[in-house]
Amino acid sequence: MGGVVYQFGQYALDADRRRLSRDGQRVDVEPRALELLCLLIEHRDRAVSEVELCDKMGRGQAVSEAALSTWLRTARLAIGDSDTGQQVIRTVNPHGYRFVASASAVAGTPLAPPAAATEADHEIIRFCRSADGTRIAYALTGEGPPLVKTANWLTHLDLDRTNPMWVHWFDGLTRGRQLIRYDERGCGLSEWTVSSFTLDDLVDDLDSVVDAAGLDRFPLLGVSQGGAVAIAYAARHPERVSHLVLTSAYARGQQIRAGSDDERDAAEVDLNIARAGWRSQDSSFLRYFASQFLADATPAEWDAFAAYQRQTTSAANGLRFIEEFTRIDVSGIAHQVSCPTLIVHARDDARVPVAQALELATLIPDSRLILLESRNHLFTAADPAWPTFLSHLHTFLSE
Structure with missing residues (x-):
């Protein structure tokens, strides 16, 4: 005899076994997000305050608003809901949430066993060694022709499939393709203790x-x-790269491209704010940093972004990343890229100015430039630029 199973729409939630399914097929959900969903559906007769949720989720330990926000967004995503749609979980002022979808509880009806998972359905995380012996985590997901995504800061292979910042990228990039992605050295599931962190590495x-x-x-x-990294690889290995796609990218880091005293001062201030945020974990500094990546997000989403950063790497590595990236320079080798190249950039990117996209288009011979109406450095799921980016990407790769 199973426990209580809540059925709503196409979904069934076994609260005792902490399992969610859709049309009989298991849905993988981050455990804390699933716990939050269970709490809300069990108390669906009322709004549950943030204070009560944090108390129950924390089990005596402090739970931040940012963490709660991340779990909530992940839970909504798993059941086809969203922050704006709120057809299942509704935000109730002041500071509460309520499960509002029609649901029925069935006692003693366990979930159907999950279908056998294939590698295309559930990615398998693997490991390899770089030239200097550093352990690198990578994953292959989906079926079809390959698409390799170079690592960038703020990834974690084990978390990204349910993280609101990356999950739409994951879904979009695996449409009809096998996506190969990996965590950068010092980040995610790759080795965190590394002696060298150069572009060559x-x-x-x-x-x-x-x-x-x-x-x-x-x-x-x-x-x-x-x-x-993609530019440097394509320049060094022209025989291996068939197409190059660059989005929100740059050839020269902020300190390298600073051409005046004002620009150098701005670069140093930006670097110092990022340093202060990582060292002190002060929310004001971290929000400023997050706002450069997600300009159209809310303060709560910036806090969730900051919380996710802390899951991906250590504070010491965070500082190393920031300092190294400001000194990156591939402007001297970009002209060696010989494959067709698509450059996509937000017109009002708050992190990397659109001038950097123009520079890339000038440096890379066989390139085309597409500018999208957005302020976000990382396109969000709700950003109108996101489906446009995907459309250009898939059209370009099919050529």
Whole structure:
């Protein structure tokens, strides 16, 4: 005899066994998000305050608003809901949430056993060694022609599939393709204790992943600072890269491209704010940093972004990343990229100015530039630019 199973729409939630299914197929959900969903559906007769949720979720330990916000967004995502739609979980002022979808409780009806998982359904995380012996975590997901995404800061292979910041990227990039992605050295599931963190090291990491995955020739996607790694790899290995896609990317880091005293001062201030945020974990500094990545987000979403940062790497590594990325420079080798290249950038990117996209388009011979109406450095699921980006990406890769 099973426990209580709550049925709503296409979903069934076994509260005792902490399992969610959709049309009889198991849905993978981060455990804390699933726990939150169970709490809300068990108390669906009323709004549950943030204070009560934090108390029950914390079990005597403090739970931050940012953590609660992340779990809530992950739970909504798992059941086809959203922050704006709120058809299942509604925000109730002041500071509460209520499960509002029609639900029925059935006693003694366990969930159907999950179907046998294939590698295309549930990615398998693997590991390889870079040239200097550093352990690199990578994953292959989906079926079809390959698409390799270079690592960029703020990833965690085990968390990204349910994280609101990345889950739509994951879903969009696996449409009709096998996505090969990996965590940067010092980040996520890759080795955190590393002696060297140069551009050459990052290119070696990418090389080790594509070799381990058995790839000969493939399209390469670089996002943000991952764009510089993709450019360097494509320049050094023209025989392996068929297409290059760069989004929110740059050839020169902020300190390298600063051409005046004002720009150098601005670069130093920006770096110092990021340093202060990572060292002190002060929310005001961290929100400023997050706002550069997600300009259209709310303060709560910036806090969730900051909380996610702390899950991906250590404070010491966070500082190393920031300092190294400001000094990246591939402007001298970008002209060696010989494959067709698509450059996509938000017109009002708050982190990397659109001038950097123009520079890339000038440096890379066979390139085309598309500017999208957005302020976000990382396109969000709700950003109108997101589906436009995906459309251009898939059209370009099919050529």
